[in-house]
């Protein structure tokens with residue numbers, strides 16, 4: 058198509074000339090005009106609804122769950138939204154996970170199974186309980202914990218299975234529950250990235266003994282900081298409720314006299330709950346937008362050789378798309394390394410990241426396992442064997458190949474998705490010049 062026909066075809070808008078330069082031109086990193094000039098949707102999204110909600114709490118003078126109504130109201134609504142019997146709000150997602158491990162009595166000498174491909178909080182809560190993390194390799198196709206490898210990692214000391222629903226998609230819940238049942242182990246779902254995610258007909262986070270969510274600023278439901286635990290078990294609810302409030306009967310649900318256990322103060326403030334109630338009015342619509350844009354993007358990216366979007370398991374009926382993740386095969390890009398690909402994408406106005414690093418090989422592992430407490434609890438020999446038990450070759454490869462877009466990039470229009478695909482195709486055409 059020549060320039061004049063292109064301009065006619067594109068409606069000859071004022072921007073058509075630059076669109077032509079962009080579509081036909083060199084990659085921005087080699088001096089061409091970027092595919093995209095404007096930024097993606099700003100996050101957080103808010104208006105007077107949030108202002109009113111926050112001012113309401115401020116003026117009421119009731120700023121904590123002990124005298125306010127907002128946290129309780131949020132718990133009711135989040136339970137209703139997820140179809141969970143019980144919900145307890147928390148200070149943040151890390152607290153929710155920590156509280157859950159405490160409620161399951163996971164502690165020194167116990168092993169907790171988790172994926173290496175996750176945010177470090179999933180690991181830190183295990184360390185906070187002085188339990189031993191055991192990594193199960195990643196399914197490179199889906200980016201989730203490889204459920205087929207969980208059973209081999211179970212020992213008599215395994216106390217909890219802690220799968221993560223990564224990026225808003227779901228780990229293979231049916232298989233994980235079956236393995237857990239066979240070995241009589243509780244499942245703690247880290248659903249911190251999976252608000253409104255679904256497995257078959259149920260919401261992610263409601264299948265395990267406990268399910269944890271985060272409302273930290275980057276998450277799809279956002280109150281700056283915040284978290285929640287879901288459970289279907291009233292006895293467990295009582296335990297997390299006491300634990301999250303210093304085990305004082307004062308704010309716990311149970312209100313039994315005396316101090317029965319150790320705990321912490323992990324309570325959610327009223328302001329956070331008010332903000333969440335306001336943000337929740339947008340959640341379903343935003344989720345639908347992300348989902349339809351992500352579907353379209355997958356369709357476009359599936360046509361580009363060397364780009365492999367993360368697959369979803371058959372039962373994963375709804376993806377929350379906290380992240381849009383794919384694998385980048387440099388051999389289809391004239392061997393252009395991933396770092397240069399990321400830089401070239403950013404130059405096109407399409408920000409992206411490499412995602413997680415190899416958690417099982419990060420210095421945190423050697424350092425914590427060498428600490429006085431861990432040497433005392435587990436002994437040198439067992440800690441030496443830990444490294445052999447925790448090799449994750451598929452995850453190693455994934456950490457070299459992954460590319461992520463954030464959820465906010467999915468909140469725009471279909472043409473945003475087309476620009477993302479166009480940037481990748483353009484880099485591919487010119488990869489030889491950049492490699």
Ligand SMILES: *Cc1c(COP(=O)(O)O)cnc(C)c1O
Nearest residue numbers: 149150151176178249250271273
């Ligand atoms: C965000 C996140 C957490 C921790 O939540 P915070 O609210 O930041 O404490 C835990 N696990 C995963 C997978 C997360 O993405």
